[in-house]
Amino acid sequence: MFDSLKDKLQDVFSALGKRGALRESDVDAALREVRLALLDADVALPVVKSFVATVREKAVGSDVLKSVRPDQQVIKIVNDALTEVLGSEPAPLNIAVNPPAVILMAGLQGSGKTTTAGKLALRLRTRERKKVMLASLDVTRPAAREQLRILGEQAEVGVLPEADRESPAQIAKRALQAAKLQGFDVLILDTAGRVTIDEGLMAELREVKALTNPHEVLLVADAMTGQDAVTTATAFNEAVDITGIVLTRLDGDARGGAALSMRQITGCPIKLVGVGEKQDALEEFDPARMAGRILDMGDVVALVEKAAENIEQEEAERLAKRMAKGQFDMNDFLSQLRQLQKMGGLGGIMGMLPGLGKMQKQIAAAGIDDSMIRRQEAIILSMTKKERSSVGLLNASRRKRIAAGSGTSVQEVNRVVKQYQEMAKMMKKLGGKSGASMMKALMGGGMGGMPGGMPGGMPGGMPGGTSGGGMSGLGGLGGGLPGNLPGGKGGLPGLPGGLPGLGGKPSGKKK
Amino acid sequence: MSWLKKLTSGLSKTSAKVTASLSSLLGRSAIDAASIEEVEDALIAADLGTRVAARLAEGVRRHKFDGEVTAPALAAALADGITEILDPVAMPLEIDPAKRPHVVLLVGVNGSGKTTTAGKLAQQWRQQGKSVMLAAGDTFRAAAIEQLLVWGERTGTEVVAGDQGGDAAALAYQAMERASAQGTDVLIIDTAGRLQNRSELMDELAKIVRVIRKLDDSAPHDSVIVLDGTVGQNAISQVSAFKEVADVSGLIVTKLDGSAKGGVVITLADTFGLPVHAVGVGEGADDLQPFEARDFANALAGVPDTGA
Numbered sequence: 001m002f003d004s005l006k007d008k009l010q011d012v013f014s015a016l017g018k019r020g021a022l023r024e025s026d027v028d029a030a031l032r033e034v035r036l037a038l039l040d041a042d043v044a045l046p047v048v049k050s051f052v053a054t055v056r057e058k059a060v061g062s063d064v065l066k067s068v069r070p071d072q073q074v075i076k077i078v079n080d081a082l083t084e085v086l087g088s089e090p091a092p093l094n095i096a097v098n099p100p101a102v103i104l105m106a107g108l109q110g111s112g113k114t115t116t117a118g119k120l121a122l123r124l125r126t127r128e129r130k131k132v133m134l135a136s137l138d139v140t141r142p143a144a145r146e147q148l149r150i151l152g153e154q155a156e157v158g159v160l161p162e163a164d165r166e167s168p169a170q171i172a173k174r175a176l177q178a179a180k181l182q183g184f185d186v187l188i189l190d191t192a193g194r195v196t197i198d199e200g201l202m203a204e205l206r207e208v209k210a211l212t213n214p215h216e217v218l219l220v221a222d223a224m225t226g227q228d229a230v231t232t233a234t235a236f237n238e239a240v241d242i243t244g245i246v247l248t249r250l251d252g253d254a255r256g257g258a259a260l261s262m263r264q265i266t267g268c269p270i271k272l273v274g275v276g277e278k279q280d281a282l283e284e285f286d287p288a289r290m291a292g293r294i295l296d297m298g299d300v301v302a303l304v305e306k307a308a309e310n311i312e313q314e315e316a317e318r319l320a321k322r323m324a325k326g327q328f329d330m331n332d333f334l335s336q337l338r339q340l341q342k343m344g345g346l347g348g349i350m351g352m353l354p355g356l357g358k359m360q361k362q363i364a365a366a367g368i369d370d371s372m373i374r375r376q377e378a379i380i381l382s383m384t385k386k387e388r389s390s391v392g393l394l395n396a397s398r399r400k401r402i403a404a405g406s407g408t409s410v411q412e413v414n415r416v417v418k419q420y421q422e423m424a425k426m427m428k429k430l431g432g433k434s435g436a437s438m439m440k441a442l443m444g445g446g447m448g449g450m451p452g453g454m455p456g457g458m459p460g461g462m463p464g465g466t467s468g469g470g471m472s473g474l475g476g477l478g479g480g481l482p483g484n485l486p487g488g489k490g491g492l493p494g495l496p497g498g499l500p501g502l503g504g505k506p507s508g509k510k511k
Numbered sequence: 512m513s514w515l516k517k518l519t520s521g522l523s524k525t526s527a528k529v530t531a532s533l534s535s536l537l538g539r540s541a542i543d544a545a546s547i548e549e550v551e552d553a554l555i556a557a558d559l560g561t562r563v564a565a566r567l568a569e570g571v572r573r574h575k576f577d578g579e580v581t582a583p584a585l586a587a588a589l590a591d592g593i594t595e596i597l598d599p600v601a602m603p604l605e606i607d608p609a610k611r612p613h614v615v616l617l618v619g620v621n622g623s624g625k626t627t628t629a630g631k632l633a634q635q636w637r638q639q640g641k642s643v644m645l646a647a648g649d650t651f652r653a654a655a656i657e658q659l660l661v662w663g664e665r666t667g668t669e670v671v672a673g674d675q676g677g678d679a680a681a682l683a684y685q686a687m688e689r690a691s692a693q694g695t696d697v698l699i700i701d702t703a704g705r706l707q708n709r710s711e712l713m714d715e716l717a718k719i720v721r722v723i724r725k726l727d728d729s730a731p732h733d734s735v736i737v738l739d740g741t742v743g744q745n746a747i748s749q750v751s752a753f754k755e756v757a758d759v760s761g762l763i764v765t766k767l768d769g770s771a772k773g774g775v776v777i778t779l780a781d782t783f784g785l786p787v788h789a790v791g792v793g794e795g796a797d798d799l800q801p802f803e804a805r806d807f808a809n810a811l812a813g814v815p816d817t818g819a
């Protein structure tokens with residue numbers, strides 16, 4: 001029915017061929033589409049407005065990277081912001097308390113409270129090995145208590161026996177007492193569905209809460225909810241201070257904008273999602289997947305990953321170009337260290353390079369590990385901008401300051417400077433030469449501190465360069481080889497030239 | 512309490528919102544683009560969806576106001592636009608006396624209020640002196656059968672029920688046989704809630720319809736989708752899928768006694784043109800009311816109630 005946001009953004013930006021910073025007008029055009037996509041996904045209007053404003057701030061003026069199209073970049077910004085709002089931290093249930101932990105379920109009629117209570121009981125019994133009791137406070141809907149009893153039996157958990165003519169508050173009291181006496185770990189209280197504007201029923205819910213002091217108050221909400229999500233979430237939150245949200249019917253085809261609305265309005269995490277009719281169909285919430293769903297882009301994840309990859313690829317190319325000109329300063333050095341870390345650190349790289357497996361041991365023996373790279377990074381980060389671009393400035397007192405700032409010693413700072421100088425010298429020497437001769441020059445020695453040097457004959461292009469440059473750029477292990485940096489797609493981002501001095505140990509050439 | 516009062520009290524929050532957003536436009540003789548956007552936003556916040564909201568707002572912009580734009584005039588213009596869309600679809604359920612039974616099939620997603628609506632419909636027709644039979648076709652959800660049995664007792668209606676986990680189509684067939692044998696006026700068949708994208712569950716529903724038609728090829732005479740009033744734009748996907756599988760002939764919108772605006776009804780009317788038979792405004796047996804286009808439009812747009 002709707003064109004996907006991706007297509008629309010592509011249209012918006014198709015006229016925009018050139019690179020540079022994202023202009024305000026381009027961003028606004030794109031955000032109009034984002035706004036519509038969010039509204040079509042049932043994200044509540046006030047939430048859409050504030051979200052779009054946030055994204056606009058991030059997007060305007062941000063550099064459009066060479067290998068990323070503007071639409072991809074906007075999608076990445078939107079997707080990242082959405083994922084962040086939806087929750088970047090896992091949100092486990094707070095049940096590690098002095099038993100019984102009390103969980104109160106609340107929500108509108110038909111949102112799925114009773115079904116969710118049953119699923120939750122099963123989950124806590126099987127996954128967390130808790131002794132669970134279910135109690136229904138729903139005296140309104142016909143056979144609601146019967147329904148919970150059946151679900152409890154299926155989940156093989158305790159169910160509070162029904163008694164006649166009790167108010168929800170009375171049942172709650174009795175349930176709490178029974179759970180305490182019978183040694184249950186968790187007590188789940190199911191309540192009647194209620195419309196938020198029914199003051200009487202909301203007061204009843206407050207009373208139950210005051211009586212039982214629940215550790216979790218879960219708002220159960222239907223993923224298909226429209227704009228009313230804001231009113232519902234606000235009203236329940238004001239009445240009983242919810243601690244988390246359970247989103248049901250996520251196995252349907254609704255885009256589930258209500259998730260964003262309720263998360264934003266209440267500040268409460270979405271703790272669980274219902275994904276089917278079976279009793280074990282209750283899962284943890286995945287913000288990244290939800291973001292893609294709201295934006296209606298099945299392939300958003302892949303696209304975003306690719307965009308991120310391209311960004312790194314681009315950085316690698318930039319570095320390689322600089323090196324080809326013989327330019328190499330501390331910032332470049334830092335950038336290399338970081339790329340190295342992103343690729344899984346030394347161990348990761350060694351593991352990927354054929355024939356280098358056994359070198360890992362030697363490296364370890366020489367005391368080179370990833371913590372060293374992190375220390376080197378800290379040292380560079382403790383330098384000022386000026387110092388990073390002209391290392392000549394680094395006199396004794398500056399070095400002392402840097403050592404203190406990075407929590408290292410002056411000796412270590414000296415070592416980093418020395419490594420850098422060796423690398424820079426090499427870069428200068430190599431600048432402008434072809435890949436092959438650079439390789440040769442490098443192999444001839446000067447792998448600043450790499451113990452044992454590289455095994456001879458590292459092929460320039462790396463055999464791993466499969467499928468459009470799967471490991472493109474890794475050839476750079478042997479030196480800054482701009483020629484080896486095809487703008488390949490997929491795979492690892494290019495590791496630009498010359499693995500930085502690696503070693504902290506004096507460059508022993510011992511084998 | 513009249514249905515309109517209930518609906519209006521439920522919609523009061525919306526009306527307040529719409530009126531508030533419109534108040535900035537008052538006292539001007541023409542409406543500018545920014546103001547129209549406010550009207551549009553207010554409609555979107557009532558679940559009308561971006562497309563229909565834009566069209567209605569545009570209608571207000573083109574409206575020729577006599578002199579200055581006043582709050583009532585603006586609300587009235589908006590209500591007129593909404594009524595135009597809703598008027599053709601406001602049609603109560605009519606029982607064909609020639610059919611015995613007249614079969615009403617209730618379908619919809621989980622938790623939309625099918626079982627409750629079945630009970631309320633039974634109540635309504637019992638009060639009109641008709642003989643009614645209920646069929647507990649939700650054999651999946653725990654205690655759904657018991658829930659319908661309670662409604663049967665409340666309304667003095669016979670309930671045909673099997674076991675949980677049984678074959679819903681077989682039960683529908685059995686109910687059809689019994690209702691025709693007894694010459695019952697209306698047979699209401701409740702079904703299990705199912706999400707419209709679950710094809711195996713939709714196939715089950717298709718089977719129920721096939722089986723009913725074996726006994727009466729004109730049945731079900733009304734295939735009604737029950738929609739939750741709080742639903743957003745997914746309602747479009749729901750109606751479209753159930754229409755295909757169960758020949759949906761009309762809709763009932765429930766839970767309009769809450770803060771939800773049910774504005775998606777307007778979008779649905781605009782998209783499908785299917786009759787809107789009734790609205791649910793509470794949990795009581797009498798809380799099912801005929802759908803009145805003008806009243807609904809007035810309540811949504813915030814036109815003051817001038818009726819008796």
